Amino acid sequence: xxxxxxxxxxxxxxxxxxxxxxxxxxxxxxxxxxxxxxxxxxxxxxxxxxxxxxxxxxxxxxxxxxxxxxxxxxxxxxxxxxxxxxxxxxxxxxxxxxxxxxxxxxxxxxxxxxxxxxxxxxxxxxxxxxxxxxxxxxxxxxxxxxxxxxxxxxxxxxxxxxxxxxxxxxxxxxxxxxxxxxxxx
Amino acid sequence: xxxxxxxxxxxxxxxxxxxxxxxxxxxxxxxxxxxxxxxxxxxxxxxxxxxxxxxxxxxxxxxxxxxxxxxxxxxxxxxxxxxxxxxxxxxxxxxxxxxxxxxxxxxxxxxxxxxxxxxxxxxxxxxxxxxxxxxxxxxxx
Numbered sequence: 304x305x306x307x308x309x310x311x312x313x314x315x316x317x318x319x320x321x322x323x324x325x326x327x328x329x330x331x332x333x334x335x336x337x338x339x340x341x342x343x344x345x346x347x348x349x350x351x352x353x354x355x356x357x358x359x360x361x362x363x364x365x366x367x368x369x370x371x372x373x374x375x376x377x378x379x380x381x382x383x384x385x386x387x388x389x390x391x392x393x394x395x396x397x398x399x400x401x402x403x404x405x406x407x408x409x410x411x412x413x414x415x416x417x418x419x420x421x422x423x424x425x426x427x428x429x430x431x432x433x434x435x436x437x438x439x440x441x442x443x444x445x446x447x448x449x450x451x452x453x454x455x456x457x458x459x460x461x462x463x464x465x466x467x468x469x470x471x472x473x474x475x476x477x478x479x480x481x482x483x484x485x486x487x488x
Numbered sequence: 489x490x491x492x493x494x495x496x497x498x499x500x501x502x503x504x505x506x507x508x509x510x511x512x513x514x515x516x517x518x519x520x521x522x523x524x525x526x527x528x529x530x531x532x533x534x535x536x537x538x539x540x541x542x543x544x545x546x547x548x549x550x551x552x553x554x555x556x557x558x559x560x561x562x563x564x565x566x567x568x569x570x571x572x573x574x575x576x577x578x579x580x581x582x583x584x585x586x587x588x589x590x591x592x593x594x595x596x597x598x599x600x601x602x603x604x605x606x607x608x609x610x611x612x613x614x615x616x617x618x619x620x621x622x623x624x625x626x627x628x629x
Contacts, residue, residue: 326567329540392540463541464519471594 310395322392336385343378354445402461413451420444517620521600525591561601563614
């Protein structure tokens with residue numbers, strides 16, 4: 304079963320149709336997704352700005368992490384759950400949407416940035432009561448994080464636009480390639 | 489330090505305002521539809537998709553030359569349509585309706601729905617997208 308077949312099958316399932324046509328579930332899920340995003344992006348931005356040494360300079364980085372990270376993680380879990388449900392409501396169209404694909408790619412990069420930061424960079428950030436700016440690698444991680452998450456929010460919003468959708472032909476070959484689209488004719 | 493912080497904030501502000509504007513209105517009218525291409529026709533409902541975030545009404549429209557053309561009309565969410573008095577029966581396939589709306593910018597047979605008039609003369613508001621001409625106070629709705 305190809306991914307297109309799979310998501311087509313998912314789209315025809317009664318749960319997916321129910322969510323897509325729901326009066327309350329879809330708008331509520333969408334709102335919760337956005338609320339969680341505000342908490343997530345807010346806490347991430349505060350941490351990134353601390354890494355850059357631009358805010359909360361008197362608070363040691365580990366203390367900032369201790370205060371913000373639980374919010375970041377909780378909001379991320381809510382975002383993943385609600386985001387999965389939003390995808391589940393419109394699976395095939397989302398799978399083929401160019402902005403959705405871009406968003407997934409950026410999220411992969413953002414995840415990589417988090418992983419590298421926590422495994423390589425963070426252990427070297429002074430843990431004692433040292434205030435001020437952390438090392439250069441930590442600043443790079445902060446800038447990358449801000450840029451990637453800004454891009455992710457942007458591409459998430461753009462999923463609503465169907466400019467490059469498979470059912471709008473003709474499209475340039477590159478667009479159809481990037482969206483796994485095989486036009487009818 | 490202060491200037492650094494101020495600079496950072498203004499850069500962030502610029503980024504947010506610049507990137508936010510085309511996307512801030514929910515599925516903005518102007519991105520998809522043309523306020524200068526109003527359409528008005530009588531058609532027969534072939535299918536109604538009660539879907540989020542926008543519903544789609546499909547109608548078959550008879551042309552003056554006798555040919556029939558399919559039009560897809562964008563409407564609000566299922567929730568707002570039900571609140572305005574639409575039911576699944578009002579828009580059952582086969583129903584004759586009159587549609588007022590605005591055609592898609594790309595010239596295809598898609599339109600942003602404004603008003604829908606039922607056979608009994610009842611008029612219902614289809615509107616869906618922020619920034620449509622029917623939302624401007626001068627036009628009135």
